Amino acid sequence: MINITRFQLWTALIVCVLALILAGPNVLSKKTAESLPSWVPHQQFALGLDLQGGAYLLLEAEMRGVVTDTLKNVRDSLRKSLRDQRVRYEDMRYVGRGVAFRAPDAAQLDKAKSIAETVARDAGSGSGGVFSARQNLYEVRAEGNAITVRLTDAGLASLNERIIDQAMEILRRRIDPQGVLELTIQRQGDTRVIVEVPGVSDTEEIRRRIGTTAKMTFHLPHQSILAPTKETVAPPGYKLLPGARSMGEEGWYLVEEEARLDGSHLTDAQQTFQDGLPIIQFRFDTTGARIFCTITQENIRKPFAIVLDDEVISAPVIQSAICGGSGIIQGRFTVESATRLALLLRAGALPAKFNVVEERTVGATLGADAIEAGIWASMLGVVLVAAYMIGAYGLFGLFAIIALTFNLIILAAIMSLLGATLTLPGIAGIVLSLGMSVDANVLIYERMREEIRAGRTTLSAIDAGFRRAFTAISDSNITVIIAGLLLYLFGSGPVKGFGVTLAIGVGASFFTAIMLTRIQVVYWWRWWRPKTLPIMRRSPVPA
């Protein structure tokens, strides 16, 4: 323990310097940090809402309605296909997560089965996303003359996933259309979404924005006024709408007031490629397909405006009659803009009803008060501990405090790297990890004292102190790191925040309290060759 290899020394130095560089940006204001050139580390760790104020909402999707809607489509296509192919069926009804019917005519049973399989396959691919290609979302079961098309577990999971994915994008667009809030939206579990809005303490506005159903509609533009301006006065029966800037649509559109078709009929939209160019493929449900067919037949070579929340997000020109229910939108898209448009088409309305199941707001002042008091108190705590350690162990106490300081810096560096969030319980985790860091040094120094008392020389006492305290420190640190990691993995909210800082803090302490202190003590010894250790000179009266 008395030998420090060159490798150890350099590793320690590099770790410390790296930590300083990575933790550095946290001292700067957010703006300054963001303006740094990209090669300079500029990531900061985030402050939890309890520390900076803001609103937190936990939304839960009502999946029942979504499943029912999906099954309704399956039922409609089953009916249509069976009727088209003149297969007799009866007693069609919903059972659990599926649609069941009977084919009374034994001769047509096989045909009915294959129709059911086709419908199941189409419904699976129609539900879109990257999942459909690999998984069977629907399965067909036949018992006697009863046939069931049922949503599989994988199907339900992928439905959930798709719904939440869509909802997250829509929620972001609705709550923060300008992209100015530092909004975080994350998934929690299968059917929940966490929305965090820092700096906003009035949830009424947020609720209102979530609650307004974005309506997507399809309108025919005015026949003659094709390039209206802001000043154009809309003739009766028409309205003037702006292009959606977020989609790169500038200018104005004059469209029929009444929508020809609304977004609820759209079942899917995907970005894909045609001749190497990004396009959007979309699909309507049965009713939508019929209406769309009529409109396109009558309006070939005319634009068709897609309107979302009173903004025209795109106005593609109808190239041909589209009667199969699915079609493509070509245009000057980039992959990104096409993906976004596909998402918006899919995402026009929230795909499910969302209920607020948990809501917390912390006023900015309470957050500021909390952080100010917290910082103040922690600083005072650190100063007191420093005085206590130096009082008890003299120079070695100072070494321990230097190590402790680096412990904090490394913690800040790792939190910034991970983009972790610091919360009030997180501060508790830090306090515990600092306590354990101090404990490691106390263990080492007390062991040295014992060894000196046992008659050892200073060098051998230093060696034994580090060596013998090591098992106690490593065992206790590893246990606490295990605990911290489990709390992080399985806990939620504050428990998670506590776990992450505890695990990182104790991990860092394992390095600083042993390695950094050891380097300082050993180099100090080599320089001075002392006959006594500073820990032996003074000592508070034990309690």
Added chain:
Amino acid sequence: MALVAAEDAADHAPQPGPGLGIKGKTAMALAKYFPQTTKIDFVGARYFAFSLTALLFIGVVVSLSVRGLNFGIDFQGGLLIEAVSQQKIDIAEVRKRVIALNLGDVQVQHVGGDRGVMIRAERPPGDERAQAKAIDDIRKALGPGYEFRRQEFVGPKVSESLFRDGMIATGLALLMIAIYVWIRFEWQFGVAGLLATAHDATMALGVYSITGLEFDLTAIAALLTLAGYSINETIVIFDRLRENMRRYKKTDFKELINISVNQNLFRTMMTGGATLIAVLPMLIFGGESLFAFTLAICFGILVGTYSAIYVSSSLLIYMPAIRRWRDEREGKGDAAAKARA
């Protein structure tokens, strides 16, 4: 490892007995500045400690069953509004107005002096609109001139899952700790450590029950913190005991516990002191949002120290003999001792 152990044994060979290790002039001179190793008979006094523990435990159980815990809205569901005003708030008037809203069980109290008010209500029946309306109604009932500092709503399903997740995470963490201690020490140590941690957590729960401090998610964080502290204390003492078991193979187990606890006593006090010093400013200046939390931590440090000295190590006395040590003691250990003689 065997080499190190042998060297250790040799180093300590001239030592006449535990705790009397001071040698030479320098050490003698230093002796007046710091205490010699203490020789308190902790094991002998264990019945006193056990009675104290039992008494406290009964107190906690009684309080938990009679008073229960003052669950915050995190675990109970409901809504909470905290507001401050420029003027002194007439709490009776506010209460009257809020009760008039018919929101069921309502609590209205001052918070942070007489210019702050906290209102807690049950979850209103109905969907989210009912709940948004309830919050709105309360805000309207308060009237103008208030700044809203905190506004929370927790639905019943969420409060259940918050509680369940917290418990699962904590349970798993404790179990893994016990397994790790079992691997590194012996299973008896794992069990003793687990019981000691459970002991500390129960005591802390008792503090929440007796003082009526709000038991919310932050309280869970406090319990976890002190569980972590308690585990650290326990393991440090176990480590010393393990070392001494290897070194003094002929010594009685109870005596070994005494030696180990005494050797660690100063360290335990130093660490407890340092941690208390670090937390005390938070308790005093940390503001109300940290108060309950730090109070629990301060208490936890005291209990953790106590349980590391008494509960965890004394429990080992009542466990089946620790095999590795006993084997060495009866077999190899005896042989080695004979060889030395």
